[in-house]
Amino acid sequence: MTEEDLLRRVAALLAEHDTGDRTAFLRARFDAGLAWVHFPEGLGGLGAPIALQPVVERALAAAGAPDNNPRRIGIGLGMAAPTILRHGTDAQRARFLRPLWTGEEVWCQLFSEPGAGSDLAGLATRARRDGDDWVVTGQKVWTSSAHTARWAILIARTDPDVPKHAGMTYFICDMTAPGVDVRPLRQITGEAEFNEVFLTDVRIPDAHRLGDVGDGWRVAQTTLMNERVAIGGRPMPREGGMAGVVAETWRQNPELRTPELHDRLVRLWVESEALRLAGQRLRESLAAGHPGPEGSAMKLAFARLSQRLSGLEVEFLAADGLRYGDWTMRRPDVVDFTGNDAGYRYLRAKGNSIEGGTSEILRGIIAERILGLPAEARVDKDVPWKDLPR
């Protein structure tokens, strides 16, 4: 597959399909293998190198074609899709990937619980087998997009009598099923971007199990590694993220500049540019769909830079930094790290070092899995889950 091949396919797609009907066009794009070119044929891709994706995006953007609003469906694209691709059955891939990609079905991630955040494997939501179904009961929390989602990726405990990593199973949960109760949780920005989700005797057909019974932890690793890449490792142009927003604020307010802030800004700008280049380097060296632990380093740096830059912006704006756009409670359907005003960016960026694995956990992963330092002494590895201290 070459760049020319792809451009020819894009031209054919544009010739045959009206870009005015968004959903129809996105379905056609998926069926033409131009959704995610590194996915297999028949599943929205062409088995092409992931590095060729920007060729498609650029050509379609130039033609004014509608996109699938990736920010609205980030969890589906970044986490559910690679997990379904890797661990799903043919039937599951055929059923779920297309509407996931076109945005007709939004996904959310039912992983964290009040008692299980960093220690996700400690989760307590129970799934019991009942005929061809599983019956799930428990509480999930911090669930972004649960209020817009049609489907969820879910991990639940299927065997409390074995050590915690061994007793979990991974499911696809229908968010419209009886027993799923989504309640908004307000955030420090004023919005309710995430939710609490109460699951009471929710029936999930065994056909919606992803991977083997008891193999949920291994399946979840695919999701988590992709989540970190999704949060920290997106391709972007120079000044594409927070650095660009803050640089623009700097350029527009010459009267507020000081040498001290200038030095800090330029340092952060350099680091942001280096992070962008490191992301490019990482993506080039990754086999499609199989991110390594380096994704953790990207997310760690991304969170730190977003926080420093947005903090600097508020400080720089001084009298205007004391103001805030809007505290009214909203339930947004897109998450925008760099949107709204400086105060919002500052507050929202605080979540970047918590969501998708905290920066402390990522440092532990880097130290142990990448640097090979001896692991922390563990009290929770060989004990049955039900006997763990909590």
Added chain:
Amino acid sequence: MSQSLVDTDVETQLRTAVAEVLEDNPTKVDDLDGATVWSALRAMGATTLPVPEELGGQGAGWREVAVVAEELGRAVAPVPFLGSVLATAALLRATDDPHAAEALRGDATLVVPLSAWPGGPLPHITVDGDRLTGTVRSVADVRGTLVVPADGALWLTEQADITPVTSLDRTRPVADVEFSGAKAVRVAADGAVEHALRVGAAILAAEQVGIAEWCLDTTVAYLKQRYQFGRPVGSYQALKHRLADLWQEIVLARAAAKAAADALDTGEDAALLAYAAQSLCAEVAVHAAEECVQLHGGIGMTWEHPAHLYLKRAKADEIALGTPGRLRVLLAPLADLPA
């Protein structure tokens, strides 16, 4: 002669009394009305501490003011204390003037942006005879007599359009104040604004110590009881070291803030210590609040948990009365460290 940097008995009593009021009336995320706390503080004289007795105050010093500020910071109390400190400090420079003396007996606001710093530029107010025209943005705690710096003097007026602004720190809301030919009384007060901003910077340092202490205490308590991986999260050395570092920062901040407040009373090195304390404590408070949010994990990102009130206060305080960078620039020549 400088006093001890430890609380005096009187200060300890004052601290306890203020803390009791705040314990009875904790700050609530969805009800930021500080009226009850404010009237209790007023009743105990805590709002007029530095005003001489003959002018209706307590005749105490700035050290006592700093004690109150620290406790209010610890509770992130939504009361106009800082605003009253700025107005009082300015008016106390002009007590020979009967209008200024009168204003000290009531509520007053020094009409400067909360982000103003000692010796820094102020928004331009035009004076035409005894009429003021102009706008000042982001003024904190606006109430009572408006004390407006213009033309090298202070002008007292009650006539202004006051537009409340949605504030980053909802516990200390800011407003825009607009004068359109407001009739005002001139009060000569040389250097009063610069003095008031410097006093404010020193007192704000004490508030920041209170913020930082609450954030550390709350985080330590949480990490002792939060279990992940079958053990208390606070048992991880990576976190212990971070909290130990924060504690160490607060030890320095506390001493610097106390010395700055003391120097306001003695006059010795008052400017140097105010700038040192404010530039240091501002950063310690932000650091403590950011650690508090981070180490609470998802809960720290919720509206329900009070951590964000402290984060927003600490961040606004970092801008208030001069950012740390601006204050270090003011400090440097006083420490004979020319640029």
